[in-house]
Amino acid sequence: MTQLDFQTLLPLTILTVWACVLLIVDLFIPKNRKGITAVLAALGLAVTLSFTILQIGRENSGYSGMVVLDGFSTFVNALILVSGLLGIALAYGYVKRMGLERGEYYTLLLFSVVGMMLMAQAADLIVVFIALELLSIPLYVLAAFSRTSAESEEAGIKYFLLGAFATGFVVYGTALVFGATGTTSLVGIVGSASNGTSSLLLTIGAALILVGFGFKVAAVPFHMWTPDVYQGAPTSVTAFMAAGAKIAGFAALLRVFATAFPTLATDLTDILWALSAVTMILGNVVAISQTNIKRMLAYSSIAHAGYILMAFVPYGNKDIMPISIAAGLFYLVSYVFTNFGAWGVVIALEKSEGKGLEIGDYAGLGRKYPALAAAMTVFMLSLIGLPPTLGLVGKFYLFRAVIAGGYTGLAIIGVVTSLVSAYYYLRVVVTMYMKDGEPTTEREPMLDFTTAFTAIVTVVVSLVPQWLFLLASNAVLKLF
Amino acid sequence: MNEWLYVLLFIVVGLIIPVGAIGVAWIISPKKPNPIKSETYECGIETVGDSWVQFKAQYYIFALVFLVFDVEAVFLFPWAVKLGQLGLYAVIEGIIFILILVAGLVYTWRKGMLEWA
Amino acid sequence: MVPVNYYIILSAILFTIGAVGVLIRRNPLVIFMSVELMLNAANLAMVAFSSVYKSFSGQIFVFFVIAVAAAEVAVGLALIVEIFKTKHNINVDEMNSLKG
Secondary structure (H helix, E strand, O other): HHHHHHOOOOHHHHHHHHHEEEEHHOOOOOOOOOHHHHHHHHHHHHHHHHHHHHHHOOEEEEEOOOOOOOOOHHHHHHHHHHHHHHHHHHHHHHHHOOOOOOOOOHHHHHHHHHHHHHHHEEOOOOHHHHHHHHHHHHHHHHHHHOOOOHHHHHHHHHHHHHHHHHHHHHHHHHHHHHHHOOEEHHHHHHHHHHHOOOOHHHHHHHHHHHHHHHHHHOOOOOOOOOHHHHHOHHHHHHHHHHEEEEEEEHHHHHHHHHHHHHHHHHHHHHHHHHHHHHHHHHHHHHHHHHOOOOOOOOOOHHHHHHHHHHOOOOOOOOOOOOHHHHHHHHHHHHHHHHHHHHHHHHHHOOOOOOOOOOOHHHHHHHHHHHHHHHHHHHHHHHHHHOOOHHHHHHHHHHHHHHHHOOOOOHHHHHHHHHHHHHHHHHHHHHHHHOOOOOOOOOOOOOHHHHHHHHHHHHHHHHHHHHEEEEEHHOOEEEEE | OOHHHHHHHHHHHHHHHHHHHHHHHHHHHOOOOOOOOOOOOOOOOOOOOOOOOOOHHHHHHHHHHHHHHHHHHHHHHHHHHHHHHHHHHHHHHHHHHHHHHHHHHHHHHHHHOOOOO | OOEEEEHHHHHHHHHHHHHHHHHOOHHHHHHHHHHHHHHHHHHHHHHHHHHOOOOOHHHHHHHHHHHHHHHHHHHHHHHHHHHHHHHHHOOOOHHOOOOO
16 A cells, blocks of 8 residues: 555545544444544534535545546535535434434444545445445444334335335446456456457446446436435434435546447447436426325425436437536535535424424514524525526536536436426415414524524525536546 | 366265265164153253244344454455565554454453443 | 356346345334345355356455444344334335425
């Protein structure tokens, strides 16, 4: 191991050591003081984030080409770490109120973040597999974290069984790709494929890997688990899962397909086109009939997976790919902030008996808690893609990239489904302002802060989005 | 197909020895059955009820912890074989790996999962 | 020497049995066994290809799959035991408190 290897994975190493140490330290923290664990976990994420930011501009590969460090991985890692911090902030008061306060919550969350970061840096299918499992296994446990609630356990087992099923596809796909090319490294695969050994085996392998990641990012038709898991899991876990697992899944998809399988673009573009269109349509249409806010947001997250998948459709086109990746990353940023904010409002209204999760429970919120209702309005507007929010800017860049790639039909489907989605998002806003009710909310400083912070980011960044898009444009994928 | 002949030979010999031993015993043994002798436990107590009973969940945790530690050892075998050629770097890496396993053990122990409570 | 194609066909059959098993069986333990079958089908293919290419990375991958699958088994069995403790039933058809 050289110093260069070490520097490539420095933030990841720090966080791994921190998580392992925290697991032991937590044993000596008294049961009623588990807030200390939360603070320590957040501190670890903050330290890691600062080291990640120091890595900006560095590009190299390490550990014999198993991992890479490039603009793309740095950008994605920073986003994942911010999601981790927001996830801890949302959980801080929530787990106490729900009687779930155990130190393992935060340790598992850190391990999951480690897996997501490794996913962004993976340059070998073996590492992709390990990262996938490292991010998934803690999430299975977190989904079932409320051990007394049958719903949470049910969510955990469903997530686990379908996640393990998806892993099977990824592993078998990797085996077939190895069979076709004789290597598992992304660089080696692309080298072997450009020698003209593009075979049926390689195509099937790539398709199986696509199926596996389709499960992870909840793309239709591999989305069946999403509503149940999102509804049953503790809400703070759902928020983290919706953001983190999506970022990591899309990062891996982008990395693997754009660097290793560009030769398969002609075969896969149509499939990705169809996946993206079906995901947008089904997610938005089924969300209309939901009355439970957690389920509605789950279908909304499926629909957003469809929008982000749009960024993949032109991945074989060398001229369009950089802006489409940048647009995809920008959309992920906007989704992360909006998502955490919206789930934060849901957490504020959730009662410990599992009540307060119907859309009807939001009636009267606008009169009684104007600030919270205003924040929720911002998030709903952002999810639709209306001004003045990040969602609009994200969709604008995304549709522009897709049209530039020559897929106007897909962009039209995107616009139409966004209009459809306005119906169910605005229904929440209408309920908050037009209907009478006596909602009660939980006031927790960390929760209020998170909701306010994400709402401000969603609005303010949308007014000056260029610098963020520039950052995303610099986040290029490198081949070593 | 010569190499497969050995496999066939092994199967045949592997069958002859146990079948032969049991068969010879069956042929030459005296047979004087009586009711006490043909009980399930000749010198024990008859079982009562179903044998499908629930085990204490404690056993599960033992089994799960054992499973993880047992399988992690798979990484130590290639490491141990090549240790001499890889030098100090591999030794340190191995120590780190084992330290992580020890951290897991400490966690299990402090959680009280190693007690037969 | 058995031709490598035989191994690949066997592994494809095993993978298919596993995938179909996940979709049609109703007991989570059996579903989980089917998932293991899928993983082991991949392991078999990996080892077979590894011997074709005289490359060790396939075998290393199998090591990782085995170790990670064990971690997954530990989590999965713990979840199933917990569910059995609360519901005294683990049939996935009766896990229907979440729907809409």
